[in-house]
Amino acid sequence: MAKRTRTARSAQQKAYTVEAEWTAADLALLEELKRAEAALPADAPRALLSVRLSVLTEDTTSPVRQELDLRREALNRGCRVVGVASDLNVSATKVPPWKRKQLGDWLNNRAPEFDVLLFWKLDRFIRRLSDLNAMIDWALKYGKNLVSKHDSIDLTTVVGKIMVTLIGGIAEIEATNTSTRVASLWDYAKTQSAWLVGKPAFGYTTAEDEDENVVLVIEADAHKALHWCRRLARRGVSARRMVTLLKRAGLASDGLTPTTLRRQLRNPALMGYRVEEDKTGGVRRSKLVLDKNGKPIGVAEAIFEDDEFYEFQADLDKRSKNQPQRQPGSATKFLGVFICADCKTNMTVQRNRVKDRMYAYLRCQGCKAGGLGSPNPDAINAKLVSDVLSVLGDEPVQVREYARGAEARAKVAQLEESVAYYMKELEPGGRFSKTRFTREQAEETLDKLIAELGEIDPATTEDRWVNVANGKTFRQTWEEGGIEAMSADLLRVGVRCEVTRTKIKGQRAPEVKLRLMIPKDYRDRLVIKEDHSAGKI
Known part of the structure; x- marks a missing residue:
């Protein structure tokens, strides 16, 4: 049966770009609107245009049309356009305005530069009622107005505030219905032997049969790599060594890690069955999806027969170690702060259980076998805390506030x-x-x-940002919040600590030296800005 991969066909399609959408007539209209804006008085209200689109189809409004319509609306309202925040391929349901790449930068850092936020339609701007309420509070706090071209929205009146809330509720209901339909599609697809939707497991790719139905087919290079790994596992070769050999043979990308390879090798989908993510146990795994009779659902030709796959897993088990469960939070108290001086990768705390004793070592991710294992990570953490307090502890805590x-x-x-x-x-x-x-x-x-x-x-x-001292030093703040608060601030500021490990003759533990690296503009970075992670701005 003849098949052709969908990946190859998609690669031939022209990628969508905003620049490709602008026609000569559009550009001429844009210049005309800009000339009209130039005639506005110097104290005209400043408008920021928000353009958003999830997926471009024939039924959606293109970014070019949105921008031109908004420029006309701004001109009709006597507003001068000072910027366009264009966020494409962004879901308004999943990403609130303050977390979008362009609009988020305007809202979080450039609020003094505009007076009116103008968008094409409310559902183009926001789709969750909680996000809408947060935006209304933000607009009232900073003295901004929210304006929609196609909705009766005006925050300067009580009726306008009620109207925007009602429209936002309708938009959220529509988004919820869409989410329900997508969830139902996934639930249905998991019970079918045909491949309807989803990302194929490693080893497979999508193709079309003669009837143009989507099917899963085995990817040749991945098939070769997987069977090679099975033979290596029978000989007791480690996953780290497998990664090296696969890269050397050109069968793996440079980004492949032993952890990723182990996850791929243990995926039951390699038997041609449908799988889903197993979210129990704190370890990322895939599990079989069973039909109503309790049997696996076949969706593709098997890369490994059932007995081959389970023999393969037994061989992998012989090399696996009974590691303690990963600690919540992070592998080290200063993850992202400690970096190896040799390979420049993050250092983590590795814990090994030998019989009834637990051993902890500070290791990197790029050096062979994690580099020289540094025991007693708590002592290294304490040295970092001491160094940070001596340099940054007496700096005053300043909070950025908006002054009108x-x-x-x-x-x-x-x-x-x-x-x-x-x-x-x-x-x-x-x-x-x-x-x-x-x-x-x-x-x-x-x-x-x-x-x-x-x-x-x-x-x-x-309108401007001002820094206001709250009467505390960072030493006091860190004493109250502990190592977690210090680690978060160091990551926010960009402070890093290089760890150098040197072998000492006659000693098992290496000599450890720390070098604190602090950005030159650390005082500006230390200023605390509003936290948007709680779902509000």
Whole structure:
């Protein structure tokens, strides 16, 4: 039966790019709109355009059309466009606005640069009611307005706030229905012998038969690699050695690791059966999907027959170690902070059980066998804590806050108006120029107004970020929050600690030296910004 792989066919299709969508007429219209924007007054409201699209189809609105429509809407409202946040292939259900690559940067870091957030339609902007409420709170806090071209949304009125909540509820219901349909499709697909949807297991790829039905076929190079690994396992070869041999033979990518290879070799899908992820036990595994009679569901030709596969697993078990269960959180208290001086990879705590004793070593991921094992990781952690406290402990904790310039702008406008009034009335024929007393009093008042105007910092008239000290040092904060708080701050700031291990003759444990690497702009990075991980901005 003739087959052709879908991967090859897809590779021939032209990848979608926004640039390819712009026609000459679109570009001409864009320039026309920009010229019209240039004629707006200097104090015109500043608009940020939000363009989002999950998947481009014939039924969706292209990013180009969204942007042009939004530019027209901004011009109709007398707003000057200061930026376009274009997030394509992004689900509004899964990714809230503040976590999108472009829009998130504007919301989190560039809020002072715009006054109005303009989007094409509410469901193009947001699809969860909780996310919508968070955005409304954010807009009210920072003095921004949310505007939709195709929905009656205006946060400056009570009716507008109610309307945006109702529309957001409808959008969430629609998103929930879509999620339910997708979940139902997956549940149905798992019970079928035909391959309907999903990513094939390693060793297989998708193809089309003569009737253009999607089927799974064995990938030749993967088949060769898997049977090679089976023969090596029979001889007692380790997974690490298998990875080296596979890479040398060109049958594996440079990114293949022993852990990934073990997971691939233990996948029951290699017998041609349907599998699903087993989420129990804290270890990533696949398990067979059984039909109503309790039998595995075949979906493809087997790479290993059942007896071959189980013999293979027994050979792999002979090399496996009874390792303790992975600790919650991370493999080390400073994961991502400690790096090996030789291979520059992260260092983790490896725990081995020998009989009834547990041994812990600090090892890297790139050196052979993890490099020289460094015992007593707690002592190394304590040395890092001491070094960090001596350098950063006395730095004040500062929190970034949003300062609005509306009050200062109103004050400046009032003073300028008063100054202009007194200057005009002091001119010949003015009300303060008629007598010496009134002139002197007016000049004294004018001087006071000019002095008061000069004392106002122009920066305070603009919306801006300011850093406010909370009265604590990082030493105090870390004493309260413990090592977890320190580790999180070090990762946030970009602080790293190079670990150098040197073999000492006559000793089993190597000599360990730490070198703290702190970015030059660490003070700016230490400033605490609002945490968006809790589902709000």
